[in-house]
Amino acid sequence: MSEEQKKVVVPGEILAESMEVLPGFGTYRNEKKIIASRLGLLSQEGKVIKIIPLSGKYLPQRNDIVIGQVFDILISGWRLEINSPYSAMLSMKEASHDFINKGADLTRYYNLEDYVVAKIVNVTSQNLIDVSMRGPGLKKLKGGRIIKINPFKVPRIIGKKGSMVSMIKNATGCKIVVGQNGLVWIQGDPAMEIIAIQTITKIEQESHLNGLTEKIKTYLEQHGLTVVKEESHDEQHDDHSGHEHRQDDQYGEQHDEQKGEEYEEN
Amino acid sequence: MTSTVNNMMNRKVKNMKRTDGRSQTDVRPITAKTGVIKKADGSAYFKIGNTTAYAAVYGPRNLFPRFLQDPKKGILRCNYNMLPFSASDRVRPGPSRRSREISMITEKALLPVLDLDAYPNAVVDVFIELTETDAGSRCAGICAAAMALADAGLIMKDLVAAVSVGKVGNDLVVDLDGVEEHYNENESTDIPVAMIPSTHEITLLQCDGIIAKEELFKAIDMVKPAMQKIAEVQRNALKEKYR
Known part of the structure; x- marks a missing residue:
């Protein structure tokens, strides 16, 4: 499933017709059918069918x-x-x-x-x-710039264990803080700030497509930046699920890598 | 080639009363698109024949004045508006009896599919603007609004499709256009219907004119395939944005 492009589903679409599978986030059951209740990407984890939203407002959650x-x-x-x-x-x-x-x-x-x-x-x-x-x-x-992105794209901006955001941080030398509510703060050299913003916007726009990390890497290299890629396994597909899978490397400092892992265990 | 022409001719001869050569159950050509208004949380465009509706959704957002807030669930607020140049007679800007009524029935047509329990004290605003009208504007507005709500990422049981059905002369026809609506000095019957496509639940049913009970049931059955067609267009438009 993770190999191919994920399917976009719309409210009312029948996702499965079986009692073997369970309705997850963004879906509901009507007798045997599991039906989508919001616009998003279809995803299945074991027996649970769920939807990864593509749009919507941020709904606050504890510990965000x-x-x-x-x-x-x-x-x-x-x-x-x-x-x-x-x-x-x-x-x-x-x-x-x-x-x-x-x-x-x-x-x-x-x-x-x-x-x-x-x-x-x-x-x-x-x-x-x-x-x-x-x-x-x-x-x-203090200082820097604030940009607004779709809150459901935040996990993709952060990447697996913060790989995506640290790639941008290392390449541009900017300090970046990503809030779960879709606000991103960027501070650094003005020219670099702009590249960082462009990169983040690109991630936001193309987050539902495959091979994102590689694309962003080439994109940064096109701007003449050297990209040091952290050891992360590409295709963080189940990663943009929004609420379950939090990464916490959202601070400007690097030392929070460990904290991110703590979070995942919760 | 020749056979197509013949078919068209046959159809025309059989149903002389439809000016644009449609069969009785055909809807006008439809185009639909989502994400047309960038600043809105969700938006859509729905054109059926010569009727064009734009819908923009803002929210859920904070609702003021406070006495309008509902602590149990979020509320839906629709606003239907025809632009001054949208019809052959200039439409006087601002709310009118007609536009207030249509705003209300749009709200009631959409609420059965929406789940706003997660947004107490908040509001979802839907603005529907009609740039061009040629009958069936409330239906086009509902179709556009349903798409815009889905585009805004709201939790919905299903989409809502809407189209009119009616009696022109002695014939039952689907999706009346302006000419048909005004046929024989407005003697035709116009019945706007909105449905939840998967269950065929009716969320809007109005009737302007006279129709027998049996014919009404027949008309509602006739409109169901058209609803499926419209729902398909709506779904494709929503998916098209992410291609």
């Missing part, structure tokens, strides 16, 4: 690392816009490793329109979101 923009300052915290239908709450207690006094001027920490990297700690049934900035790599983003 996201990039947010401060759009309101409240009495005891900040509200962040996280490119989703719902905004996130960053409370004073969770905002930094330092202790923030009651009544302190919150704008001194994060002002309106600042971008921050935060981790989602809780999502309620009504989609009220709590985020925290206590943790490695969670910080305020």
Whole structure:
């Protein structure tokens, strides 16, 4: 299955007609039939048929690392816009490793329109979101550029164990942070920033096609960059599934390679 | 070659009442495309004969004013609009009784397939614009909107297909065009139908004119194959974007 091009399916399409297989993400069962309930790529893992979405809004999940923009300052915290239908709450207690006094001027920490990297700690049934900035790599983003991509393409931008993003990082020398909500922060040499942005847009557009890593490698080399490819096995097909398979090498620093592995075991 | 011409001639002779040479069960030529409005979360274009509809979906997104929010599930908001130049008489811009009605019935035609449980307090906005109209505009709008919703990545049981059926003179015909709709000083009957193609569940059924009960049932049966054809066009258009 992984060899050939994945099939695009649309809502209402019958995917299988058997009790032997189980309906997974993006599908439902009607008597014997398993039917698609959203637009995406068809994928089968063992007995489970599921759909890898191609479009849609980001739905917050616990433990996701996201990039947010401060759009309101409240009495005891900040509200962040996280490119989703719902905004996130960053409370004073969770905002930094330092202790923030009651009544302190919150704008001194994060002002309106600042971008921050935060981790989602809780999502309620009504989609009220709590985020925290206590943790490695969670910080305020200074300078650089922010681009928006389709949140369902994020796992492909990151690649297997961060292989794709580190390839771009190494080639362009930019610092890159990829938020699960589809915001990407890039900082480096201005000319290189542009190449990095172009590469990421290319990945986003061609993520459903085969041989992506190789294509991106040639693309970067066309720009006269040397690409050091990390040992990763190409064709990360089951990798863009969105929610189950998180990679966590989203920070500018390299030392998080290990953390990514920890995550996968969860 | 000659046989095709003969067939066409035969058909024309048999059904003289259809001006464009269609058989009674034929729909007008359809073209459809998705992703036509880049900034929207989902969008689609649906043209049937000389009726053209564009639909753009925004959301799910935050809904204000707050009293409109539903804490149980997301809500759907449709807006149907005909552009001033879309018909031979200038259409006065802004909401009208007619456009409000069509917005409402579009919402009700689409809601049975949509699952917005994952988006409490949020809204999905659907904007339908008609650039050109020649009867069947609400059906074209529903077809475009269903495609745009799927393109936006929303959770849907199935697509929704819509087409009109009606009685022109003494004949039942599928997909009335402008001429047929106004046949004999608007004496024809126009019945817009929207269906969930896989189950044939009817999500919209309106009737403008007079029709006998038996004929109505016959008309609904007649429209089912046309629905399948439209649904096929919609599915192909959605897939075409990723080719």
